[in-house]
Amino acid sequence: MTKVLDRLPRAGHLDAPQGHQTLRVRGHSVAWVPPALLLVGIMVADFNTTGEFRIISWLVLVPAIAAALCGVWATTFFALLTLVTYVLGDHAWPHQYQTGLPDFILVVLGGVLSVLACAVRVRGELRMLHMRDVAETTRRTVLRPLPPDWSGLEHAAVYLAADSEARVGGDFYDIQPGPRGTRVLLGDVQGKGLGAVEAAAALLGTFREAGYHEADLATVAERLEVRMVRHRGHTAALGRRDGDRFATAVLLDFPDDDPGAVDVVLFGHDPPLLVGPAGVRSLPPGDGLPLGLGDLVADGRPHVRRVPLAPGETLLLTTDGVTEARDRAGEFYPLADDVARALAADPRLVEPPRLVAHVRDGTLRHCGNRLADDTTVFAVRRSRS
Template identity: 75%
Template sequence: MPPLLLYLGITLVDLRTTERFRIISWIVLVPGIAAALCGVWPTAVFALLSVVTYVAVDSAWPQQYQAGLADFVLVALGGVLATLASAVRVRGERQMLHMRDIAETTRRTVLRPLPPHWAGLEHAGVYLASDVDARVGGDFYDIQPGLHGTRVLVGDVQGKGLGAVETAAALLGTFREAGYHEKDLATVAERLEIRIRRHRGHTTALGRNDGDRFATAVLLGFSEDAPGTVEVINFGHEPPLAVGPHGVRALPGGDGLPLGLGDLVDGGPPPLHRVPLDREETLLLVTDGVTEARDADGEFYPLVRELVRAVEADPGRAEPGRLVRRIRDGVLRHSGGHLGDDTTVFAIRRLPGEDPVRGRLQS
């Protein structure tokens, strides 16, 4: 529509004004505008239409008032260049869309979609990449039902780019297998530590300089034998928050080293904590993109304060979906929409009356 309106406007103005105001040569702008907005063939049609209209309108004037050959060459050459520019733009847009499809496929592979009410857990999650075009980064989360309980993993790989995505994918692959088969949560933790070391050794052998990459993570275990507790192993990550009608409390913090740094100390993985958890309580897990989000004055996002305020105003805010939306909107509002790091908010809660074993055996 914009190039068509411009075409009609230039033509009518040139025909309805005197010889002192000849603007028919401006019609060269029409294919130029079309090149920025339309496809190749519509741009070519506007270019041809501009040339034909220029000849027709210019010939309608007496010879002494005609724009002449020089302006004709300008309009014709402008049409050709506009058509070529449109072809380049369309090709670039197709390549960009293809890359976005690849990024989306990668994101869905790393952060696989989770069925609703999966493995006896009600869950909600949101992932916001700091690089909007990339749409995927080093944050990861997953729920794995298994033979010995449901396991949950939330983490953040140090660094950005494809190297962080590869590390996250490697950890998630190991978690999905170990979380299903292994009886002890501590064994799952050991398998994750071994996997990141093997991955780093492989990338180093390839000549890449990300051999010191590590990941903070929280590993949770829900067992049908202890419905009122949750097992927690924290690899230097933000402590999970239990949010319920009675308030907000923090679970054990990052008392262990991040994944990939376990060889710096003796004694194996971080300690396992068994923490009481009411059925009405929702576990909220976030990455540092939430806690380190800053406003214009450099102040960090007050996560706990916002949670306390939300629960006091409405105890129903503890429901996972509402909780995640509250934190997501709060972080974006606090930071003005400018995220300095990948941001993940993930919330889970036991489903009352669900048989978690049935869900686990389906995976």
């Protein structure tokens, strides 16, 4: 999972944002070193050239470099230091070798423009940090942190947004313990952007309530279908062009009364893989339509299928960012075959963290780190203790 961003500087602070200094060594900023070295280098070079060849006006580059690397106050300091250095250095030569007023004006204007450019850069970085903080808050709201080994389930998950700056998209997952068992939901809203995030949040809110209160998993599935239809109607009434969204999903229930089984409902989603000591097997494809499209068939009631689980068997759920990842030749990522080979080489791959890490790395390696869609890998099994 992506890490939580550092806290932002207070509004109005025009120094470089913490953590976004271009050059840092052991946590300390060394962004001042390049402009300082450039200033010293220009002066040394100028004093070691002939009088007719003056490069002291190149000092205008010093605040420009500082503007790209340092904060506003540091850039201002280098602009003033450059001006003082220019005056002292230019007057150290005989009168006939001085560069004079034109280059003095150039250094002054260069310093002023560098400070202004630095202020614009820092404000842009602060704005970017604020937007990333908003995106991170949204991600943690939609994809809330899950306690480890929650309600008798071991689990691990990784979410990779196709847009690395967005940090959140239409993929969603959650675990909801309840009085009659623990439910799991993973899904993928069609499309991208804030509309997909909004739909995912609506479905997760319904799941967290229905998954706890409803005794029948089929009723939970119906509640999800109704919520998606209501959401579609609301967005269509607003006149938005994304009012026809749907979502594929997998709904699981680990019943308390049968620890050797799991109930599964598939809403147009790829069936989970079961990864265990005996190998890798796939559940049969479901007959359910994606959420929001249940009214297209006469009997839209979702079907619940109970699947036996072998001891230590892990369910692997992924979104189409995994199954539709392509290499340069256009070949899809062979998820089941890759997991089976890795499991034969390392039986510990049944552990959810290892399994999720392997699929994540395999997906990124297969597509050359070029994700075409949001990607979620989720692995869950009953706790062995």
